[in-house]
Amino acid sequence: MNSIIEMFSYSFMVRAFIVGILISLCASLIGVSLVLRRNSMIGDGLSHVSFGAFAIATILGFAPLEFATPIVIIVSFFILKLNNNSKIHGDSAIALISASSLAIGTFAISVTKGVNTDINSYLFGSILSINRTDLIISIILSILVMLLYIISYHKIFAITFDEDFAKSIGINTDLYNMIFASLCSITVVLGMRLMGSLLISSLIIFPTLSSMQIFKNFKSVVISSVFISIISFIIGLVISFIYATPTGATIVIMNLIVFMIFKVISYLK
Amino acid sequence: MSLIEVKNLSLGYDNVPIFKSLNFEVEENDFICIVGPNGAGKSTLIKGLLGLIKPMKGKIIYNGLKQNFIGYMPQEIKVNSNFPASVYEIVLSGTLNRLGFKSFYTKSEKDLALKILKILEIENLKDKNFCDLSGGQRQKVLLARSLCSTSKLLILDEPSNNLDSKSKKDLYKTIVDLNKNHNITVIMITHDLDHNNLIGNKILSLREDNIFFGSTSDFVRSVHNE
Numbered sequence: 001m002n003s004i005i006e007m008f009s010y011s012f013m014v015r016a017f018i019v020g021i022l023i024s025l026c027a028s029l030i031g032v033s034l035v036l037r038r039n040s041m042i043g044d045g046l047s048h049v050s051f052g053a054f055a056i057a058t059i060l061g062f063a064p065l066e067f068a069t070p071i072v073i074i075v076s077f078f079i080l081k082l083n084n085n086s087k088i089h090g091d092s093a094i095a096l097i098s099a100s101s102l103a104i105g106t107f108a109i110s111v112t113k114g115v116n117t118d119i120n121s122y123l124f125g126s127i128l129s130i131n132r133t134d135l136i137i138s139i140i141l142s143i144l145v146m147l148l149y150i151i152s153y154h155k156i157f158a159i160t161f162d163e164d165f166a167k168s169i170g171i172n173t174d175l176y177n178m179i180f181a182s183l184c185s186i187t188v189v190l191g192m193r194l195m196g197s198l199l200i201s202s203l204i205i206f207p208t209l210s211s212m213q214i215f216k217n218f219k220s221v222v223i224s225s226v227f228i229s230i231i232s233f234i235i236g237l238v239i240s241f242i243y244a245t246p247t248g249a250t251i252v253i254m255n256l257i258v259f260m261i262f263k264v265i266s267y268l269k
Numbered sequence: 270m271s272l273i274e275v276k277n278l279s280l281g282y283d284n285v286p287i288f289k290s291l292n293f294e295v296e297e298n299d300f301i302c303i304v305g306p307n308g309a310g311k312s313t314l315i316k317g318l319l320g321l322i323k324p325m326k327g328k329i330i331y332n333g334l335k336q337n338f339i340g341y342m343p344q345e346i347k348v349n350s351n352f353p354a355s356v357y358e359i360v361l362s363g364t365l366n367r368l369g370f371k372s373f374y375t376k377s378e379k380d381l382a383l384k385i386l387k388i389l390e391i392e393n394l395k396d397k398n399f400c401d402l403s404g405g406q407r408q409k410v411l412l413a414r415s416l417c418s419t420s421k422l423l424i425l426d427e428p429s430n431n432l433d434s435k436s437k438k439d440l441y442k443t444i445v446d447l448n449k450n451h452n453i454t455v456i457m458i459t460h461d462l463d464h465n466n467l468i469g470n471k472i473l474s475l476r477e478d479n480i481f482f483g484s485t486s487d488f489v490r491s492v493h494n495e
Binding site: 152161168211212215218221 | 319320321335338339341343346348349351352353354355358359361362363365366368372373374396398401414415418
């Protein structure tokens with residue numbers, strides 16, 4: 001108990017706590033549709049793109065969040081286009097984009113002398129890197145993600161379940177796909193600081209997969225994912241503070257444990 | 270007055286037409302079966318009617334019917350084998366075209382969904398997971414969803430595909446009943462060309478060299494003369 005009180009006496013921990021909860025919430029919402037449409041790779045690809053964008057922003061001296069967000073959104077539209085094009089295999093295209101961005105980012109950081117950037121903190125996240133501006137931007141953007149998600153919830157369900165039918169009853173599926181890609185991009189960019197580019201996609205995928213083991217309708221999967229995501233984050237953050245373990249990795253391990261528990265329960269049922 | 274007029278229509282992909290200069294009219298309360306070999310453009314025509322693809326040439330005119338108020342039942346849906354969706358959630362999503370700028374369902378949409386579940390006699394499946402259902406039950410759920418989005422016209426793309434003969438009969442009986450007793454116009458792609466047992470009053474037969482549109486009895490006569 002004392003260590004929890006101690007934890008909140010550090011302002012960077014308070015910031016990480018707030019931003020983390022908001023990101024966990026957004027990531028789990030976005031995740032349900034991504035996983036169910038078998039597009040989890042998009043989340044992974046975008047996280048690597050945002051690594052490249054962050055690296056370049058640091059070198060050029062731009063503010064990372066403001067620089068990376070539009071770039072990742074544009075790339076996400078591009079990936080959507082690729083996915084709709086039957087001539088190109090979407091998944092291999094995403095793999096190309098994601099490896100290239102990772103390479104460009106690493107290359108750019110290593111050839112630039114005098115920039116003291118720790119690649120590790122981009123790859124695996126760092127709770128120290130969240131400053132006040134990040135906090136404010138994160139709060140605003142996550143509220144945006146949540147509002148848009150709630151407003152379009154039923155349409156997102158219809159499109160996730162059967163895109164052709166959704167189109168046939170006049171839902172502008174292209175528009176909603178773009179909105180959705182933007183929400184996904186924003187979430188990935190925000191979460192990258194905390195979780196790192198290699199781990200953020202797990203925040204998107206794990207809660208949905210865990211929930212699907214037990215829950216059998218869309219609404220309960222969405223709600224359960226949000227809870228799993230937030231609880232895993234809080235426990236992971238506290239453990240990582242007390243035992244000085246890497247935050248991102250600890251949170252992912254918490255998600256893994258929840259997944260295994262749910263899997264066991266589903267077998268017992 | 271006809272519900273839909275198709276005039277000189279050419280449809281295709283990447284500028285290659287699958288069929289050219291198609292003409293036909295859909296009257297109210299018609300039950301039209303679309304038949305033809307694979308690749309004749311049956312599903313393409315339906316996508317055209319639904320506005321999912323644009324005509325290369327010609328026109329589709331809707332009279333007193335909004336294009337997005339057509340009920341569409343796809344051949345099969347490529348859904349994850351463990352997609353978490355209850356029957357009620359799926360059927361309710363058919364009413365989305367009635368919402369306009371609203372974001373949430375109101376009582377009238379929920380009542381409609383329940384009413385249609387009752388008409389199709391699947392209200393007992395309401396809370397079941399879609400993926401746990403049998404083939405015939407799934408098709409009925411998709412039929413219920415398409416009924417939620419229309420009060421006039423149903424378009425069905427081989428609804429009996431992958432069904433055993435009992436479920437098939439059952440499904441056709443339901444569709445015929447909707448057409449006769451609920452005044453719903455039906456356009457249906459079918460592979461079941463059992464000439465002694467044709468359903469519907471009109472047939473559109475798509476063949477490269479020979480397009481037929483007319484009453485079912487005329488079609489049977491013309492086939493026998495060949």
